[in-house]
Amino acid sequence: MYLLGVTGGIAAYKAAELARLFVRDEKEVQVVMTPGATRFITPLTFQTITGRPALVDQFWVSEGEKVRHIDLAGAAEVIVVAPATANTLGKMAAGIADNLLTTVYLAARCPVVLVPSMNEQMYLHPAVQENLARLRKHGCQIMEPASGELACGVSGKGRMPEPQQIAAFVRAVLTGKDYQGVRALVTAGPTREPLDPVRFISNRSTGLMGYAVARALVERGAEVILVSGPTALPCPAGAEPVVVETAEQMYTAVVERFEECDLVIKAAAVADYRPAVAAEQKLKKEFSRTMLELQPNPDILEELGRRKGERILVGFAMETEQAEVHAREKLQRKNLDLIVLNDLTVPGAGFASLTNQVCIINREGQAENLPMMPKELLAHRILDRVRPLLSAHSGGA
Numbered sequence: 398m399y400l401l402g403v404t405g406g407i408a409a410y411k412a413a414e415l416a417r418l419f420v421r422d423e424k425e426v427q428v429v430m431t432p433g434a435t436r437f438i439t440p441l442t443f444q445t446i447t448g449r450p451a452l453v454d455q456f457w458v459s460e461g462e463k464v465r466h467i468d469l470a471g472a473a474e475v476i477v478v479a480p481a482t483a484n485t486l487g488k489m490a491a492g493i494a495d496n497l498l499t500t501v502y503l504a505a506r507c508p509v510v511l512v513p514s515m516n517e518q519m520y521l522h523p524a525v526q527e528n529l530a531r532l533r534k535h536g537c538q539i540m541e542p543a544s545g546e547l548a549c550g551v552s553g554k555g556r557m558p559e560p561q562q563i564a565a566f567v568r569a570v571l572t573g574k575d576y577q578g579v580r581a582l583v584t585a586g587p588t589r590e591p592l593d594p595v596r597f598i599s600n601r602s603t604g605l606m607g608y609a610v611a612r613a614l615v616e617r618g619a620e621v622i623l624v625s626g627p628t629a630l631p632c633p634a635g636a637e638p639v640v641v642e643t644a645e646q647m648y649t650a651v652v653e654r655f656e657e658c659d660l661v662i663k664a665a666a667v668a669d670y671r672p673a674v675a676a677e678q679k680l681k682k683e684f685s686r687t688m689l690e691l692q693p694n695p696d697i698l699e700e701l702g703r704r705k706g707e708r709i710l711v712g713f714a715m716e717t718e719q720a721e722v723h724a725r726e727k728l729q730r731k732n733l734d735l736i737v738l739n740d741l742t743v744p745g746a747g748f749a750s751l752t753n754q755v756c757i758i759n760r761e762g763q764a765e766n767l768p769m770m771p772k773e774l775l776a777h778r779i780l781d782r783v784r785p786l787l788s789a790h791s792g793g794a
C-alpha cells in the first residue's frame with residue numbers, strides 16, 4: 398500500500414492528481430491528511446479517487462482496527478508526503494508525533510519520500526534547510542522543489558514538482574538503480590518516407606511506448622540514448638535525444654551508436670519501404686490514377702542481430718494475424734533476446750493508446766501474457782524481464 402501524506406500547503410490540490418497516478422499504476426493508496434491539509438482540499442476528493450476514506454483523526458479507531466498508526470505504518474510500502482510543509486518537515490525531523498501523519502511516520506520503517514513545497518524564503522531558511530539535512534540523515538528521500546511562479550505571487554524555488562515527476566521519483570526510489578552502469582539505446586516513434594517535399598508515407602506510431610521505456614531506463618539509472626522519429630513527445634529528462642526522420646537516418650543513427658551500448662530496445666515502427674524516388678518538387682495532380690514504386694528500407698533489427706555480440710537486443714512486433722507464430726519467427730531470424738508482441742486486436746492496446754497489452758517471448762520460446770496496463774508500467778515490467786539477461790552477459794552492470 399502507498400501511503401500518501403498530504404499537509405497544509407497551497408499545493409495540496411496537486412496531491413489529488415498524484416493519488417490518481419498511483420491508482421492508475423495499480424497501487425492501493427491510503428491518504429493521510431494533516432488537519433491543516435483539510436483546509437485546502439477535502440478528504441472526500443481523495444476518497445473518491447482512491448476508494449478509501451482519507452484519514453485525518455489520530456484518535457478515532459474503526460471496527461476491527463487496533464492501533465491505527467501502527468497498522469498503517471506496517472502496511473505501507475512507501476510513505477510519500479506531498480506537499481510537505483515547513484511545519485510538518487520540522488516535526489518529522491524533531492520526532493514530534495502530534496497528528497496521524499507524523500505519528501505514522503515515526504512508526505514506519507519503509508522508504509519515505511518527502512516533497513517540500515513552500516515559499517522560497519521559507520525553503521531557504523536555515524531552520525528548514527537544517528531539518529531537511531536531518532531528515533536525509535534519517536534516510537528520507539527528499540525531492541528538490543522546482544523553480545517558478547509560486548502561489549504567493551513571487552517567483553522562486555519552492556514549487557511542488559508536477560505529479561508525473563513525483564510519481565517517477567517514487568518509482569525510482571522503490572525500484573532502485575538496477576540499471577546503473579548500463580548504456581542503453583532505445584528507438585521510438587514512426588519514420589517518415591518522403592514522396593516529395595510536402596508528402597510522406599508513415600504509420601500510426603506515436604512513440605508513447607518507446608518514450609516510456611526510455612524514461613523507465615533513466616529512472617533505473619541507465620545511460621540512455623533515445624533515437625526517435627517524429628513525435629509530439631518531449632524527450633525524457635536525462636536521456637540523450639537523437640532525432641531522425643527516415644528509416645535510413647534511423648539506421649545510420651543506431652548503427653553508429655550500437656558499439657558503445659549494452660542494451661538496445663527497438664520500439665520504433667520503422668517503415669519497411671520507401672518511395673523509390675522522392676521528387677524534388679511537389680508532385681502535381683496530373684493523373685486520375687498513378688502507381689507508386691516502393692523499395693525496401695534497410696532492416697535495422699536484422700543488422701543489429703548480425704552485429705550483436707554480447708549485447709542484449711529487444712524487439713517489438715505488431716501483427717494482425719498469426720501474431721505469436723510471426724513474433725517467434727522474427728525473434729529467431731533477427732537474433733533477439735526478447736520480443737514484445739503487441740496485440741492490435743484488443744481495444745486499449747497498440748498505437749496511440751496510453752495502455753497496452755502484450756505478450757513477451759524469450760529465446761527459449763517461453764511466452765508470457767501480461768494484462769492490460771499503462772505503458773509506463775509496462776515499460777518497467779519489460780525492464781524487469783531484461784535485467785537478468787544483462788547480468789548473464791559481461792556487458793551488463
Ligand SMILES: Cc1cc2nc3c(=O)[nH]c(=O)nc-3n(C[C@H](O)[C@H](O)[C@H](O)COP(=O)(O)O)c2cc1C
Binds near residue numbers: 404485515516
Ligand atoms: C493560504 C496558505 C497557504 C500556505 N501554503 C503553505 C505552503 O505552501 N507551504 C508551507 O510550508 N506552509 C504553507 N502554509 C502554512 C501552513 O498551512 C501552516 O504552517 C500549517 O501549520 C501547516 O500544518 P501541517 O504541516 O500540519 O499541515 C500556508 C498557509 C496558508 C494560510
